[in-house]
Amino acid sequence: MNDLLFQKIKEYVELQEEDIELLDHYFECKAIQKGEVIYQEGDVVKNAFFVKSGLFRTYIIDEQGVEHILQFALPGWWTGDLGSFISGSSTKFFVETLEDSEVLTIKKSDWDNLLKEAPFYLDYHRKLLEQGLIATQNRLLEAYSTDATKKYLHLLETFPDILQRVPQYMIASYLGMSRETLSRVRRQLSNKK
Amino acid sequence: MNDLLFQKIKEYVELQEEDIELLDHYFECKAIQKGEVIYQEGDVVKNAFFVKSGLFRTYIIDEQGVEHILQFALPGWWTGDLGSFISGSSTKFFVETLEDSEVLTIKKSDWDNLLKEAPFYLDYHRKLLEQGLIATQNRLLEAYSTDATKKYLHLLETFPDILQRVPQYMIASYLGMSRETLSRVRRQLSNKK
């Protein structure tokens, strides 16, 4: 069942019985194996993905061939590429599972219907966007005003368990530093204790 | 009149005659002098601001007392602090005019009414949030994957006129570099030509 989705939506808006039926109608559950790349650079993203279980990463490969991780998506989060999904342009991102995962997917046309038909969904989506924008702004400020150690400590506070689930070099990429730097940050922190 | 607001909304959704009347009813025009700080750290942001003319900056002051500019707002843009406005929490930001400006303001309760009563407005706001989130994600990736020269060149492409209107040290802050670095980047670029 799609309990997690309902629960997450309820954090923002009220849900009636018929709303739940509508969601059940539109969303499809799908299992995805660890290591699968569900979208890559050049693709047009035609589905939205709600993570039901497992873990995803979204990353870009720059001109020098270096990966930069934009997002990890844990259960209850959305993943994909909003820009490509909305506009139909091709994406610059790669979206990949880091663990065996389950997602709820909805295709673009159904998504648009849902937004049109279901005010509660529009409202939920809007509030989610607001939160997403605020969070991304904060990350941008962190990128500009904070050194490597503080970025790492801040991540530990906000996602204490991510370290257990993701290799360090991906954490480093997410934080915008080299894996060597993260390794040294960790050593310094453990020496201090 | 509020033509610019109508025009910007029309970029995303259709507007009927009665919608325009509704907007006229809710929004108030206000002139703000150059150099005025309309919100500062600790305030609760109680209005949304649509820039009709002039120029704003939104910045933060970090623990070391250094300013970091998050946004310049040109005519047709919104400014303020979304997080504080939505949640009623106090803001970490300073919002300041860089030129004599005019804004359309709307207070929180009216904003909420508008979202409730006017589907077109909800839709407009949603699409604006989507664009904002995409743009901020791109800036974050740029911060992590691009050197000082490329960041500057990219800004020149996207806002060719901003340089004429804003002191260089603010551009540097917006780009996440020191004013000295920006100065050297500019010298190198002019030497190359």
Add this chain to the structure above:
DNA sequence: GCTGCCCATTGACCTAAGTCACAAAATGAG
């Protein structure tokens, strides 16, 4: 036409983080 102030430039030096290269763990497949 002065006087001050703000801003940009420049040089000298410093430092955080990146890069490279290699070694040591850890993980996982058979």
Add this chain to the structure above:
DNA sequence: CTCATTTTGTGACTTAGGTCAATGGGCAGC
């Protein structure tokens, strides 16, 4: 259990960009 692959740790060195301090230019107010 073993071998291969992935991931992490470390040292030596490089580098982009930051910091500090001094200089000079532009322009507003008088």
